[in-house]
Amino acid sequence: MPQPIPLKDHDKEQSLVNRRLIACALLVIILCLALVGRLYVLQVLQFDYNSTVSENNRVHVLPIAPERGLIFDRNGVVLAENRPSFDLTLTRERAGDSAKVLDTVAEVLHLPEEERRQFDKDLKRVRHPFEPVTLMYELSEEQIALIAVNQFRLPGIDVDAEFIREYPRGDHFAHSVGYVGRINEKESKQLDSVQYRGTQSIGKTGVERFYEPQLHGHVGYEEVETNAQGRVMRVLKHTDPTPGQNITLSLDxxxxxxxxxxxxxxxxxxxxxxxxxxxxxxxxxxxxFDPNLFVTGISFKQYAALRDSIDRPLFxxxxxxxxxxxxxxxxxxxxxxxxxxxxxxxxxxxxxxxxxxxxxxxxxxxxxxxxxxxxxxxxxxxxxxxxxxxxxxxxxxxxxxxxxxxxxxxxxxxxxxxxxxxxxxxxxxxxxxxxxxxxxxxxxxxxxxxxxxxxxxxxxxxxxxxxxxxxxxxxxxxxxxxxxxGVAPVDENPMxxxxxxxxxxxxxxxxxxxxxxxxxxxxxxxxxxxxxxxxxxxxxxxxxxxxxxxxxxxxxxxxxxxxxxxxxxxxxxxxxxxxxxxxxxxxxxxxxxxxxxxxxxxxxxxxxxxxxxxxxxxxxxx
Structure with a gap:
């Protein structure tokens, strides 16, 4: 016997649809209220905080290292001076995958594995955000050209010009004037993190070490605006560094x-x-010995030869x-x-x-x-x-x-x-x-x-x-x-x-x-x-x-x-x-x-x- 065909209850279906529409509308209203509430919190209640964070993401303070003071003998002959050097730097925040970038640098410049490993050590040094790390000093013209040609493959890599120390008289005053060298991890923890921002070297021996505070000078700053990729768009404020004081020695x-x-x-x-x-x-x-070997980092082989010499030239x-x-x-x-x-x-x-x-x-x-x-x-x-x-x-x-x-x-x-x-x-x-x-x-x-x-x-x-x-x-x-x-030293503890x-x-x-x-x-x-x-x-x-x-x-x-x-x-x-x-x-x-x-x-x-x-x-x- 055939079953009866059920008839649709249009009133019941209409009621179900209406209830669903009301629930969706309420959900949309609640979400809108939550969004409006969140916008109110961000735009009104936390306006000062968020505007500061936004500004900090857009504006960065970059240090400008001061020029180190010169050292002369009593006749005005230069014993320690500064000369320009083109250095390879990496800004980690702009590099993305820094390990991959460094591998590319080593490939482009045909560097040995020893130098590639040194890059990793350099990146581990304590630094401030967006502060570049110097990887190589004194690039040749050929190396600068290779970096320029492959710049699209090297995000975060730059060639920067800076002054580095030079001792024109070589080994003649190595034990009296001394030398500067790259700041190591132990020194970086002891130094004033503000005054030594952007500085790569510090006095290690001799006059260079004893008069380090006077020779170093005071750091300068630049406030710069950057885009989302960290590239500098414009300079907002510039404060010149104060160069270090010159020293005239009694040596002739x-x-x-x-x-x-x-x-x-x-x-x-x-x-x-x-x-x-x-x-x-x-x-x-x-x-x-030649103090110039230590300025930008002496090789293990060269240092071992000096350290292990029976004549002790470093002594x-x-x-x-x-x-x-x-x-x-x-x-x-x-x-x-x-x-x-x-x-x-x-x-x-x-x-x-x-x-x-x-x-x-x-x-x-x-x-x-x-x-x-x-x-x-x-x-x-x-x-x-x-x-x-x-x-x-x-x-x-x-x-x-x-x-x-x-x-x-x-x-x-x-x-x-x-x-x-x-x-x-x-x-x-x-x-x-x-x-x-x-x-x-x-x-x-x-x-x-x-x-x-x-x-x-x-x-x-x-x-x-x-x-x-x-x-x-x-x-x-x-x-x-x-x-x-220009001022004579004073003996504060005379004999x-x-x-x-x-x-x-x-x-x-x-x-x-x-x-x-x-x-x-x-x-x-x-x-x-x-x-x-x-x-x-x-x-x-x-x-x-x-x-x-x-x-x-x-x-x-x-x-x-x-x-x-x-x-x-x-x-x-x-x-x-x-x-x-x-x-x-x-x-x-x-x-x-x-x-x-x-x-x-x-x-x-x-x-x-x-x-x-x-x-x-x-x-x-x-």
Whole structure:
């Protein structure tokens, strides 16, 4: 039987449609209200915040690195300057996939894998948003052209021009002026993040490091408007950077070259000081190195060659070399003996070629094994008689000897503006108990009196101690900077002058040092032969390795680097000193014969004119 056909209920369907339309309308109204509400919050309630964020996305502040101050010698010769360089930079925010971009750069420029890996390390350095990272320095014209042709493949890559440091005199002033290098991760955490924005280099050694705040200057800024891709559309505001201050050093390039020539290819150092001011006139440490290698980043191979060299070219012997001073400190020991009353100029000691302490059978040998007979102070200084100074050290005792020698700056930092200076060591019973857990022995006082034993000083300290003999105890800290930004440096922690009970004692020691150079029996008479001025000097030969009791030094049986060091200190003209020179030659063996002529050549270069005549002197030395 057929089923009945159902009829549509139009009223019911119409009601269902109406309910659905109303629900949709309500949903649309709710969504519209939510949208309007959100727009109200963004446009009205959060207007200030969102407008600031929008502005920050559109406007960026880019740093402008200041130009580093220049460094000159006392004659105005440029020792450190800035030159333009075209560098490859990457702005990570504009690059997108930076790893892919760097791969393309390496492909375009045909770079080795080592440099490609270095790019990744550079990108990990701390930086600000939209601040470019320098990947390569000093691009060649060919490299710049390749980057330009492939620019469409290298988003975020730019070729920027900037100034980089250059040292036109190369290795001549590497140990005094120092060098700048790229800022490493440790330094970046310690530096002022505002002042060093956009700066790639910082002073690492020498004057460059000590006067970094003055040389660096102050950063400038540009406010720029960028599009969505980060490309600069226009400059809204520009603030110029403040360049660093120029520094004029007391070094003299002509004297520096003369000192290097006199030293030759030997390992050692030369320091020259003006006794009236403390200005360092020359500072040579050999062998040296080219500081330009470090400016934009030295290669691993080049650095390894310098670091591992047996001659240690990176080592500043003037400031960090610690050596036994040998007989060069005998003038200071003589001052201690005279001022304390332990001896007088007429006090005589008999020298049979050795010295023995009372109740001891150990013989402390004089360098002249046959002995010099009866010697007074003049003869002791002139002949560098060890026996006399053994006896004098015994009379003084270690406490007085330590205190007097410390007044001359031995065993402590003496410079005003030399960052790397080592303090050295002036031993005492307290020091030995604290470090060796041993008592001080009388024999150790004797060998300290001739500059051996535990005592260690730098060539700069030797030069300063000799300067105090020349200036009669007036302290001027040695310094390299003559002016910084046109202003002379100030010693905020001056050392007290050395005041003796009798000022004539300075002249007594000065006279003995002149005998070293000008008496027929003087230990360094050959070095002063034909001089047009009087020289006061003192030689020193310091052991590098100990020799057993009773044995003699035999150079033929001693390894070259274990042979004695040769030292010499002096000043001239002896009556009114205008220059103090200290020379140290590693393993040179004979101070008077080897180091003495170096001192003479340096003095001639400073005191004589082109015709070989003595230059006119200034006012008498005070």
């Amino acid at each position: 390039i002509n004297l520096q070259e003369a000192a290097e020539k006199a030293l030759g290819d030997r390992r050692g150092s030369v320091v020259c000081i003006d006794p009236d001011t403390g200005e360092v006139l020359a500072m040579v440490s050999k062998p040296s 500043n012997r003037v400031l960090r070399g610690l050596y036994a001073p040998g007989s060069t400190i005998k003038p200071e020991v003589a001052i201690a003996g005279l001022d304390s009353g332990a001896v007088t100029p007429a006090t005589r000691v008999f020298d049979p070629g050795y010295y023995e302490l009372p109740n001891y059978d150990h013989k402390y040998r004089n360098w002249n094994r046959s002995g010099d007979g009866w010697v007074n102070m003049d003869a002791a200084i002139m002949r560098s008689n060890d026996t006399y100074f053994y006896d004098l050290a015994h009379r003084l005792g270690i406490e007085r000897l330590h205190d007097y020698l410390s007044q001359f700056g031995l065993g402590q930092k003496v410079s005003l503006d030399m960052f790397e200076e080592a303090p050295g060591l002036m031993p005492s019973p307290q020091w030995k108990r604290a470090t060796r857990r041993q008592a001080w022995y009388p024999g150790e006082t004797l060998i300290l009196g001739i500059g051996q034993g535990y005592m260690q000083v730098t060539p700069l300290q030797l030069a300063q101690a000799t300067t105090l003999i020349a200036s009669k105890g007036v302290w001027h800290r040695p310094h390299l900077a003559q002016t910084v930004g 007290p002058n050395i005041v003796l009970h009798n000022n004539s004692e300075w002249e007594q020691v000065n006279h003995g040092m002149q005998l070293v150079m000008h008496d027929p029996r003087g230990i360094a008479r050959d070095a002063a032969a034909g001089a047009q001025y009087r020289i006061a000097g003192k030689s020193g030969t310091a052991q590098v390795v100990a020799i057993k009791q009773g044995e003699r030094y035999n150079r033929l049986k001693t390894l070259e680097r274990n042979r004695d060091n040769a030292l010499f200190v002096g000043f001239a003209p002896a009556e009114h000193p205008r220059i103090v020179v200290a020379v140290m030659i590693e393993n040179g063996e004979a101070g008077g014969r080897v180091a003495g002529p170096v001192v003479r050549q340096v003095m001639d270069a400073w005191l004589l004119d082109a015709d070989g005549h003595l230059k006119p002197s200034g006012p008498p030395h005070v």
